[in-house]
Amino acid sequence: MKKLSMDKYYHPHITKMLDSFDKTERLPLLTFIIDQAANHICLIGGKSGEPTMVKLPFDGQDPTLQDGKWSIDADMFKYYYHNCLKSVQENEHIELEIDEHTSGDTYVIGYTHDQGVRRWKCDSPSQEHLDYFTTIGNKSYQSISVDALAPILNVADSHRPLEFFKIDKTKNEITVQRDNDVSTFPLPDDLEEKVDLVANQEGLSVLKHVCGNTQSDSIMFSVDNEQLTVTDGQHCYSRSLASLTEFENKSKVDYETEVKCVVDISSLKSEIETYTRVNQIKSNNLSLLYIIDNEAFLSGFGFTVESFKSLSALSITAKQALLYNINLNQLLKVKLKNITDMKSMTLRILKAPDGSRKLGFYNEYDTERPYDSIPITLDTNSQNLSAMQKLLALSKKQHREDGSQQDFLGFDGI
Numbered sequence: 001m002k003k004l005s006m007d008k009y010y011h012p013h014i015t016k017m018l019d020s021f022d023k024t025e026r027l028p029l030l031t032f033i034i035d036q037a038a039n040h041i042c043l044i045g046g047k048s049g050e051p052t053m054v055k056l057p058f059d060g061q062d063p064t065l066q067d068g069k070w071s072i073d074a075d076m077f078k079y080y081y082h083n084c085l086k087s088v089q090e091n092e093h094i095e096l097e098i099d100e101h102t103s104g105d106t107y108v109i110g111y112t113h114d115q116g117v118r119r120w121k122c123d124s125p126s127q128e129h130l131d132y133f134t135t136i137g138n139k140s141y142q143s144i145s146v147d148a149l150a151p152i153l154n155v156a157d158s159h160r161p162l163e164f165f166k167i168d169k170t171k172n173e174i175t176v177q178r179d180n181d182v183s184t185f186p187l188p189d190d191l192e193e194k195v196d197l198v199a200n201q202e203g204l205s206v207l208k209h210v211c212g213n214t215q216s217d218s219i220m221f222s223v224d225n226e227q228l229t230v231t232d233g234q235h236c237y238s239r240s241l242a243s244l245t246e247f248e249n250k251s252k253v254d255y256e257t258e259v260k261c262v263v264d265i266s267s268l269k270s271e272i273e274t275y276t277r278v279n280q281i282k283s284n285n286l287s288l289l290y291i292i293d294n295e296a297f298l299s300g301f302g303f304t305v306e307s308f309k310s311l312s313a314l315s316i317t318a319k320q321a322l323l324y325n326i327n328l329n330q331l332l333k334v335k336l337k338n339i340t341d342m343k344s345m346t347l348r349i350l351k352a353p354d355g356s357r358k359l360g361f362y363n364e365y366d367t368e369r370p371y372d373s374i375p376i377t378l379d380t381n382s383q384n385l386s387a388m389q390k391l392l393a394l395s396k397k398q399h400r401e402d403g404s405q406q407d408f409l410g411f412d413g414i
Helices: 008-019 076-087 126-136 146-157 201-212 244-249 265-277 280-282 328-332 382-402
Strands: 002-006 028-036 039-046 050-056 070-073 094-100 104-112 117-121 143-144 164-168 175-177 180-188 198-199 218-224 227-231 236-240 256-264 286-292 293-299 306-310 316-317 322-327 344-351 359-363 372-380
Touching: 002 008, 008 039, 008 050, 008 076, 028 076, 028 146, 039 126, 050 126, 070 076, 070 104, 070 117, 076 094, 076 104, 126 236, 143 146, 146 201, 146 218, 164 244, 198 201, 201 218, 201 227, 201 236, 227 244, 256 265, 265 280, 265 293, 265 306, 265 328, 265 344, 280 293, 280 328, 286 328, 286 382, 293 382, 306 382, 322 328, 322 359, 322 382, 328 372
Parallel strands: none
Antiparallel strands: 002 094, 028 039, 028 070, 039 050, 050 236, 094 104, 104 117, 143 218, 164 175, 164 198, 175 180, 218 227, 227 236, 256 316, 256 344, 286 293, 286 322, 293 306, 322 372, 344 359, 359 372
């Protein structure tokens, strides 16, 4: 049988390609294109609509390998490949056997370190992958050196998490979309850009990956049809830039801070966790935020149950007592775990010029723009206000009887 080897240099690229497969795709495919004259063996796979191509040189391969184009099941190949990586030594390569039959059938065979055998029957090559192979050669690319790209990625890192990151060389500015709002910043003084670049979080991840795993001095990229393609001349990664047109047309919204408070993050987490465990509260899908007397309280309501807890606010900026209505399902989706190393966090209620409001959540890395937010509305329901007042009275009664004062936790720089 003939051998096909994958040298250690290509392992990071193959791993990233295999890890990008969509788990919900029923039959993901991995396509091989072997062309001895062109000196390449191309592997194409990844999420549907966002392919990746890894190009291995034919030089050094078994010279008896025949030209061919075929696809195999990517799901089993992924687990075979990761199994091989567990035992591969620093200078080893991963090897496949190509078994060609007179009937025209071709099989790929792999052997695992624990005596396992993996065998794939090759099928007709994926048309999407063949089209991609043709298309990437016809794109118009911008080029940037790896040395120049590195500081751009560092600047992008300072704005994470984000939805879009754009550098406009004509305006000499950066535009960032975060939490569905846009902000513009001048380029740092030490950054003089000669390219226009736009990418989302996944696109930035690909740029960083290629930058760190290429033997080339430069990277090329192309943006068209809401898709970013990145290549170092060998390997190609394409990622969707869905909503790019919307981002390009989005204008900045100037929010007014209606309420700002710093709260004990453990109190916030534990109260939200309570809501997830009480079916009545979760089903009723209602939570209220009550701001009064320099304190913040969060509540959850069921049909026959009520929950009410102080968020142990260190400081509050509010002109008057206010009551807000929160969709509990949206609150439960906010990522509070591992978003901060501090014991407290800032919340802001931001009011847009059109009167709409959102509750913003901040970490210590960026105290000006929320890393996440949810819609919030001013609650003028007299029954809800009455319920809050009764629960507040019970809370104060308990506080007087306990005679204890909760420790306040700081949040420097906010």
